[in-house]
Amino acid sequence: MDFELTESERAFRDEVRAFLDENLREGAAESPAFLAEWTKKVRAKRWVGFSWPREVGGGGGSIMEQVILKDEMAKRKAPPLGTCMMGLAWVGPSIIQYGTEAQKQKYIPDILDGKYQWCTGYSEPDSGSDLASLKCRAVREGDDYVVTGQKIWTSLAMWAKKMILLVRTARAGEGAESGSPSGGAATDGAKRGAASKHSGITCLLVDMETPGITVRPIRNMTGSAHFAEVFFDGVRIPVENRLGDEGQGWQVTISALASERSSIAEVHGLVRKIDEVKALARETVRGGRRMSEDPGIRRRIAQAEAKIEAMRLNGMRFLTKQLRGEPLGAETSINKLHRAALEIGLGELALEILGSAGTLTGSEAPAVDEGRWARFALGWPDVVIGGGTPNIQKNIIAERILGLPKD
Amino acid sequence: MDFELTESERAFRDEVRAFLDENLREGAAESPAFLAEWTKKVRAKRWVGFSWPREVGGGGGSIMEQVILKDEMAKRKAPPLGTCMMGLAWVGPSIIQYGTEAQKQKYIPDILDGKYQWCTGYSEPDSGSDLASLKCRAVREGDDYVVTGQKIWTSLAMWAKKMILLVRTARAGEGAESGSPSGGAATDGAKRGAASKHSGITCLLVDMETPGITVRPIRNMTGSAHFAEVFFDGVRIPVENRLGDEGQGWQVTISALASERSSIAEVHGLVRKIDEVKALARETVRGGRRMSEDPGIRRRIAQAEAKIEAMRLNGMRFLTKQLRGEPLGAETSINKLHRAALEIGLGELALEILGSAGTLTGSEAPAVDEGRWARFALGWPDVVIGGGTPNIQKNIIAERILGLPKD
C-alpha cells in the first residue's frame, strides 16, 4: 500500500494548489463577477471537462489527476469547474462517444464554455428506478421523429435550453408496439427480458424551444423547485439530432469514458456536513448541557464519521482498481448506500441536537442559523431517491456481487 | 376501558393466590418430590388442561380465568401446570376436537395425568417454515399406513412415548404423487395452491416404540440437545390411529379450542429476563463504572422494557377482542416479532454489559453466575426460529393485515 503521489502527480497537485491560492477568495463564491472570472480561468486551464480527450477540448486528465483536481477543489470548497453541470456530467460524454462530427462540433464547445444549460429526459412517471420500461414514444415521419409522452424528475428543465432525451422508437416489425396504448407497452416491456426492453430505446438531442414542449416545475416539500415535468405533444425532432443509432439509446447514456468513480466529491460533501453537525453539537446547550457531551450524540457522530471515513477508503480501493485497469462494477453501490443512510441520518442528528428549534424555518431566534437545519433535514430525498433507492442498490449488490437470484 | 376484574374473576384469582401461598415454596421447584406433589395438587384443582371442556377432564376455564391462572402462576414463577407439555399444548386439543371416543378415552386422561411425554412430528428437513410442503409419506396397506420419511426439529423426541405425526397420504387418483420422488413432490407441491398442498396431509398418532422408528438427537450450538430428528422406515401404523379423516391433517393440527392468546406467559418470561439484565447492569462494574450508569445501557434497557410493556398491553387488547368473541388473526404476529427481537436483544445486552466475562462458559470467576450468560445469549434461536422466522411473521402482517400482494 502506498498513499503517496508520484512526482508528476505531486507537481500537478501543487499546480492546482497554487492556482487556488491565487484565485480563490473566501466568500467570493457568491459574487457573479467572481464566478464569471473563475469560470474563464478554469476553462483556460482545461479543467472544465478535465476527463475528456484533449482533441474535443477537454483536459485529457488521467484518473489520478482527476482525483487530485476534485480533491483539492472540494477541500477548498472551490466553485464548480464549469457551469453546464448536466452537460458536463451526462451529455458531453455521450456525444463524445456516440456523436457525429457535426454533433460534436455543434455541442461540445458550448458545454465546455457553459453557454447554456442542458437537462436529461430519462425518468418517466411510471418508470421510476425501472428506467428500461419507459413509454415516451417517437414515431419516424420523414426526416423527423414525432415525440409524444412525458418525462419527470428532470433537473433544472426550467432553465435548460437543450435536453438529452430517451424515447421508445418503433422499428420495422415492431409496429404493434409503438401503436399499442402506452400502458400496455410498459407491462409488455416489463415481462420481456432486459435486453429486449432496452432495444427499442433511442436517444435524441432536443431544443427545448421546439413547439409542443411544456415544462412544469415540481415544487418539493421544502417549497422550492429543482425538478420539473416535461410534456411532449407531437414534438418534431429532426433525425439528424439522433445521438447514436436507433435502438442504441440505452448504451448511449451509459458513459464508458474513463472518469474516476472514487466518490471523492460526495465524501468531501459529507465531511463538511458532519463537521457542521459537530459544531452544532458543541454550540447547542439544552437542559443545561452542551449536546456534544451527550454520550448518545457523541456515539452517533463517531459512527457517522467512521462511515464517512469508510466511504473515503472504499473510494480509494475503487480508485486503485481503476488505476490497475480492472473493471469497476456493482461495488460502487456500497458508497451509494452509505451516502443515503448518512444523508438521512445527519439530518436526523441535527434535528435531535436542536430539539424544537430544529423544526423552525424562520430566520429569527429561537430558530438557529436562519432555519437552515430544517432544510438540511429535509434535503435527503434529492440524494436518496434521485440516486436510485437503497432497495435497488441492495438488489444490485445481492444479485451482481453475491450472485443471489433475481426477483 | 376497565382493568378491574369482576367479582367472580376476583374470587377465582384469590383462590389461585391462596393455593400458591399455601403450596409454593421458594426454591422447591427443583425437588422431584415437591414437583410430584405439586402436579397431583394442580391436577386435583383441574388446572391441568384448564381450557379443556370439563367432560374430557379439563377445567372448563373461561378465557379470562385462563389469563388469571397463567398470570398468577407466571408472576410467582410456579412450576408448570401438568408435565406432558406437548400433549397439553398440541395433542390434547386436536384429539378433543377430531378424535374418536376411543381415542379420547385412550389418550386424554394420560395427557392430563402426565403419564408419558408426547412429541410432534410436523417439521421436515426441506419444509422449514413452509409446513405444507411436507414429504413424509404414508401408503395404505390393509389396516395399516406404512410410513417412510423423516421429521426434524422434534422437541424432546428422545423422551417421548407417543408422537402426533403429519404425513402425506396417497388418495384415489393421486397415486402419481405418492409414487413420485420426494424431491419432485415438494416442488410440485409448492407450485400448487395452498388448499391443494394441504389436502393430501393426514394426521396419525404413533407409538414411538413401533419398529422402524429411529430417533437421533440434534446437538445445538450450546452443546445440549433439545430437538431430534426422527426417521421412519416402513413404519406400520394401524388405521385406527388416524386422527380425523384422511386428508384432514392440516385442520386437525390447528386447534380451534377457545384458549387465550394474550401471550401473557411469554411476557412474564421476558419481564423476568429484563429484570435479570437490570440486576446484572447494577452489579457489573467495568472501567471503574457501574454499567447501570452507562447512558447507552440505560437507554437500551428502557427501550426493551417499553417493548415488553407494549407486548403486555397488546396482549390485553387481543384478550379484549377474544372476550368480545371477535376473531383473533394475524395481529398476534406483532408480539411474536417483538419477542424475537427481544430474545436476541436481551442476550446481546447482557454480553455487552459483561464484556469479555460474558463469553465465558465455565463456572469459576471471572465467569459470572457460573457462565449462564453465555447460554442466555445463545438461547434465542429456539424462540426466533422455532416460532416461525421474523420474515414469515412480517409477511403475515403485510399480506393478511395490510393487504399487500403475496410474493
Next chain:
Amino acid sequence: MNFGFTDDQRFLGEEVHKFLESSYPLRTVREVVDSPTFGGSDATLWNRIVSLGWPGLCLSEAHGGAGLDLETLIVVLEETGRTLLPSPLISTILAARAIERFGTSSQRQSWLPGLADGSRIGTFAMLEAGDSLSPAGVGTTGRVEGNAIVLSGEKRFVPDAVGAGLFVIPVRMVDERAGRSASAGNGDRGDSSLDEIALVFVDREAPGVSVSPLAGMDLTKPMGTVTLSDVRIPLDHLLGETRLGWSAVEWILDLGAALVTAEAVGSVEAALELTTRFAKDRIQFGHPIGHFQGVKHPLAEIYVDLESFRSLAYYAIWAIDHDAPDAKLAVSRAKAYASDAFAQAGILGVQLHGGVGYTWEYDIQLYLKRSKWFRPIFGDADYHYERAARLGGL
C-alpha cells in the same frame, strides 16, 4: 377487563371520522393553513369543533363539559391526527385539565366554562431559552408586589400561541428583592427550589404580553414565542392559589405528552395507509412494489410499532386519568416509543413513495413534517427513555 373502547366511544369515533373526512380532508387542511389569514387558528374550523363539543368533552359537567373520561378523547384525537387537523384543541384541553385538577373552586368556575365552550383558546407555555423540561428550565419569574404578581420572561415553542387567549405558565416565584428567588436566602438550593415553582394564568390581553409566531416545518402545528415584560396579574391568577411546585408542571407535561401521542396514533395510521396504498398501486419491474419484501417488511414493521405505541398511548391516557401509580412511566414509554416510530414512519413513507413522495402536492410529506414536530414536543425519545430508566429503578 376491557382494554378497548365502548360501543358509544366507537360510535363517536366513527362520527368524528365521517365529519373530518367530508369537511376537513387533507386537501381542505392544506387550504386552511395556506390561507394568509391563518395565524395558528382558523375561526371557521374552531367554530365547527366547538359546535361538536370537543373542547369540553372531558371536562366536568359542572363546568360546561360533557363529563366523559379522558379515554373518550382518544377516538377524537386519532381522527384529528389522521387528517393533521390544524386546531388548538389539545392545547385548550391541556390548559383546561390543568385548571380542573389544580385550580381552586372559584378558579374553575371562572375559567373552565370559557375553555369548555371554546370562547377562549388556552395553551400551556413551558419551554424557555434553556430548552429544558426540568425545574431548572423554569427561568420566568413571578414577583409578588402587593396585590399583584409581576411576571418576566420569555416562553418559546408555545403551541398555538398566536390564537390563544389564555396561557397557563410555570414561573419561578422570587421574593421582592428583585431577582432573588424565594429560597435563596436560606442557602438551600436543593429540592426546596422545586417549591419556588408555581403556575399562573396569563390573559393574552394583559399589558406586557406579546406573542409572535414562529415559522416551522409543520404548518398545521403553529408555535409562537410569548414574551412577558413586567406583566401584572392579580393574585388569584396563581393556579391553586399556592405554589404548586414542580410535580404539577410534570403532571401537565405528562398529560400533554399523552395527548399528542394519542393524536400521533392517527397520524402514523394514516401515513401507513397512504404508503400501503401506494405500494399496491405502483408498478415497477412488472409487480406492484408492495410485492417485494424490501417494501413489505418495512411496512409490517411500522404496523408493529404503530399498534405497540397505540397500546402504550391508550394505557398512558388511562393511567393519567386514574392516577395510576405507573402513570409517569406509562407516559414516558408511550412518548419515547412513538417519537422513534413516527420519525421512522415519516421517513420510510416518503422514501417508499419515491420521487413523488417529496413533492409539495403529495400528502405523505405532510406526515414527515408532522413527525419532526412531534419528536421534541413534550420530550423526545432520549428524554423519555432516560426518564423511564430512572423511574424503572436504574
Next chain:
Amino acid sequence: MNFGFTDDQRFLGEEVHKFLESSYPLRTVREVVDSPTFGGSDATLWNRIVSLGWPGLCLSEAHGGAGLDLETLIVVLEETGRTLLPSPLISTILAARAIERFGTSSQRQSWLPGLADGSRIGTFAMLEAGDSLSPAGVGTTGRVEGNAIVLSGEKRFVPDAVGAGLFVIPVRMVDERAGRSASAGNGDRGDSSLDEIALVFVDREAPGVSVSPLAGMDLTKPMGTVTLSDVRIPLDHLLGETRLGWSAVEWILDLGAALVTAEAVGSVEAALELTTRFAKDRIQFGHPIGHFQGVKHPLAEIYVDLESFRSLAYYAIWAIDHDAPDAKLAVSRAKAYASDAFAQAGILGVQLHGGVGYTWEYDIQLYLKRSKWFRPIFGDADYHYERAARLGGL
C-alpha cells in the same frame, strides 16, 4: 497511490488460502479444538505455521524475521479468520512487535529470534478485575527490590495464555514501601500516574506464575487467567529498561485491535459466503430463499459493512505501521465498526440458516461464537466510538 495489495502479497494470500483449505478446513479445526489435549495451542498446527514463517513474517530480518510490512500480514490473517484457525499467531506477533518497538537492542536480540522462529509463544496480558482498557485498569504492581522487580497481580482474559511461554504485561511500578506507588510521595496523582506504568516480560516458568484456562464460547480462541504471586524478574525484563508509560500500552492495544479486526474481515467474509450459499440452495415456497428481498437485502447490508470495515482495517494497519498521525482514530473506527458488523453478521447468519444454523454440526454457529469473542477483545464498539469521538475533537 495504491490502496491494495502487491502481486507478491496477493500470491502469498492465495498460497495461505490453499494451504488452510486443504490442511485446516473447518472440519479439521473442529477436531483440533475438540481434542482433549488442546489447551489453547496445538503443537502440530503451530509447527506447520512456524514452518511457513508466519510468526516472523513482519519482524526485521536482523531478528530472524522476513522483514515484511505489517500490511502483508493482512493476507495471512484474513485466511486464518476464514477458517477460524486456533493458533496463538496474533498473540505472538503482538508480543514480538511490542518488543521490537519498545525494547532495547539487547532485549530485541534476546527475545525476538525465539518468537520469530516460533520456539516461544508470546502474548500480551492487559485486563484485570476492573476490566478496564485505561491506566486505571493496571493494578498489577511491580516493586523494585535490589536487582529484581517483584510482580503481584492477576491478569484475566489473556489470549492464548495456556500455551504461551512469554507474557508481556503492563504493571504499575511502586516504590519499596510496599503498596505505595512511585509518585505517591509527591502528591501529584494526575498525569504523572501514567508514568508509573511500565511493561515487563514474564517467563511462564518463573516461580510464582500460574496460568489457568478459561472455558469460553469460542473454543478456537482460548483465554486464561495469569496469576503473579510475588514473581521475581530481573531488572532487564523491564521493557525498554524504562517506565514506558501508558502510551506504549495504548500502542500495543491498538495493534492488537487492528490485527484481530484484520482477522475478522476473513471471518465475516466466510460467514457471508456460507449464508449466501445456503440462501441459494435452500428452497422454500417454491424459490431459493435468496430470491426474497427479506433475505437478500440483509445479506447485501452485511456485504456493505464487510467491505467498509475491511477498508478501515487495512488503513488502520497501514497507519500503525507508518506511525500516521491518525493511527489511533483509524484503529478505533475499524474496531468499533467491525465489532457491530460482525455481531450482526453472526446473528443474521444463524437466523437465515433457520433450524440447522444453530446445530453443532453446522459451521455458521462457529462464526456467531467468534463474533461474541471478537466484540469485547481490545475494546468494544462503545469503547472505541467514544474514543473516536474524543480523538475527533468532541
